[in-house]
Amino acid sequence: MGPIFTNDAIVFGLLMGALGFVFYTEQLTTGFWPKFYKIVPGLFMAYFIPALFTTFGVISPEWTTTSAAGEIVAKSSELYYVASRFLLPAALVLMTLSIDLKAIFNLGSKALIMFFTGTVGVVIGGPLAILLISIFSPETVGGGDFDAVWRGLSTLAGSWIGGGANQTAMLEIYQYNPAKYGGMVIVDIVVANVWMAILLIGIGKKDKINKWLKADTTAIEKLQEKVIHFTQKIKKNPTLPDYMVMLAIAFCTVGFGHFSAKYLGEFFTGFVANITSQTWRNVFSFLGSSFFWLISISTIVAILLSYTKAKNYEGAGASKLGSIFIYILVATIGMKMDLNQALDNPGLMAIGFVWMGIHATLLIIVAKIIRAPYFFLAVGSQANVGGAASAPIVAQAFHPSLATVGVLLAVFGYAIGTVGAILCTVLMELASKI
Numbered sequence: 001m002g003p004i005f006t007n008d009a010i011v012f013g014l015l016m017g018a019l020g021f022v023f024y025t026e027q028l029t030t031g032f033w034p035k036f037y038k039i040v041p042g043l044f045m046a047y048f049i050p051a052l053f054t055t056f057g058v059i060s061p062e063w064t065t066t067s068a069a070g071e072i073v074a075k076s077s078e079l080y081y082v083a084s085r086f087l088l089p090a091a092l093v094l095m096t097l098s099i100d101l102k103a104i105f106n107l108g109s110k111a112l113i114m115f116f117t118g119t120v121g122v123v124i125g126g127p128l129a130i131l132l133i134s135i136f137s138p139e140t141v142g143g144g145d146f147d148a149v150w151r152g153l154s155t156l157a158g159s160w161i162g163g164g165a166n167q168t169a170m171l172e173i174y175q176y177n178p179a180k181y182g183g184m185v186i187v188d189i190v191v192a193n194v195w196m197a198i199l200l201i202g203i204g205k206k207d208k209i210n211k212w213l214k215a216d217t218t219a220i221e222k223l224q225e226k227v228i229h230f231t232q233k234i235k236k237n238p239t240l241p242d243y244m245v246m247l248a249i250a251f252c253t254v255g256f257g258h259f260s261a262k263y264l265g266e267f268f269t270g271f272v273a274n275i276t277s278q279t280w281r282n283v284f285s286f287l288g289s290s291f292f293w294l295i296s297i298s299t300i301v302a303i304l305l306s307y308t309k310a311k312n313y314e315g316a317g318a319s320k321l322g323s324i325f326i327y328i329l330v331a332t333i334g335m336k337m338d339l340n341q342a343l344d345n346p347g348l349m350a351i352g353f354v355w356m357g358i359h360a361t362l363l364i365i366v367a368k369i370i371r372a373p374y375f376f377l378a379v380g381s382q383a384n385v386g387g388a389a390s391a392p393i394v395a396q397a398f399h400p401s402l403a404t405v406g407v408l409l410a411v412f413g414y415a416i417g418t419v420g421a422i423l424c425t426v427l428m429e430l431a432s433k434i
Helices: 008-026 032-039 042-055 079-096 101-105 110-136 149-161 164-174 178-203 206-213 218-233 240-273 278-283 290-305 309-316 318-334 339-343 346-370 374-385 391-398 400-432
Strands: 062-066 072-076
Touching (some): 008 032, 008 318, 042 318, 042 339, 079 240, 079 290, 079 318, 079 400, 101 400, 110 149, 110 346, 110 374, 110 400, 149 164, 149 178, 149 346, 149 374, 164 290, 178 206, 178 318, 178 339, 178 346, 178 374, 218 309, 218 400, 240 290, 240 318, 278 400, 290 400, 318 391, 318 400, 346 374, 374 391, 374 400
Antiparallel strands (some): 062 072
16 A cells, blocks of 8 residues: 655655744744754754654655556655755755865864774674574574575665665675565664664754763864854855855756766776676775765865855855755655564564664764764764765754765765675674574
């Protein structure tokens, strides 16, 4: 049975209605809502309401229908694709125009430390989760040959360290049974999205968390103050020409990104295919991903534009326009979350949540030791688990000027994703045989 609404125009209207509701209630100063948003951040609600729509069958990212010939036909919404391939890179351009790259690098080494901590958390989390779950349910982590659960979990490792390209590479390397792969995809979506929701809720409590971590937030505050000062200095009432030029800059860059990504993806796909070693082919498989090149090129062009007069469009609200696109992306990510799916395979889901719990625990411990701000914890984690589609969302929730930090770390995650996932899978195979 399909959802109530399948037409993307109607679904988009519902998503925009949800966003409008969140922003309207968030600005109220009396009554229930101010108290509510002190506890739950608006960004989380922009994500959660679409998730409720999907959970209760109002909308759905995917569904099946019966054709006139009586055949079962798979259907899917194109909204997430449009948001991630068009609005996300456009948002990155608009939010990067005023970036101070030197100030970003002055944030120090803690960002990289937390990113690699997140990677290590995924690498060791998989085998530890298998060992823990095997105590209570040995059959959940069993299976032989190409049905072995550790083979399927290898795709989660690829996704949670790198991204979709790394996930596909792990499926090809370990040849997990394609008929069962859908179950792993569900675990990936549910666990990763629940974790993202927790991170978003944490943003509303960031001051208390930073106080508990005894974190030094000086570098982040200096960057934010510098951007705010620059914005106030060049602030102007935006005109229609300002909006049109900003949109032209954003979407011309996106167009160039798609044009370049197509050829670079095809070139590197052929290049990687010609590598003699199967191991090295798998390591560099992410270079064949057009999405990787789209995000990378859009960000590079935006950084170059930040050294031109284009950065002055921040005064006309470039980052605010980019934030609109980000919120639409958040809503489309939310609609991919069906809480009912968590009940489909409780054993696998338990592995996923234990795995993510280990990843989170390690991040908290290291953040406490090095006194890293919650920003580095959240973005370092999401750059691994969420990748380039969601790391900027979490980063910009702290401040639009910080979105590029999430992108740079997520792109780095692509580069090490397959290697880290292979190491994790070797450990998971050993753990499953203990």
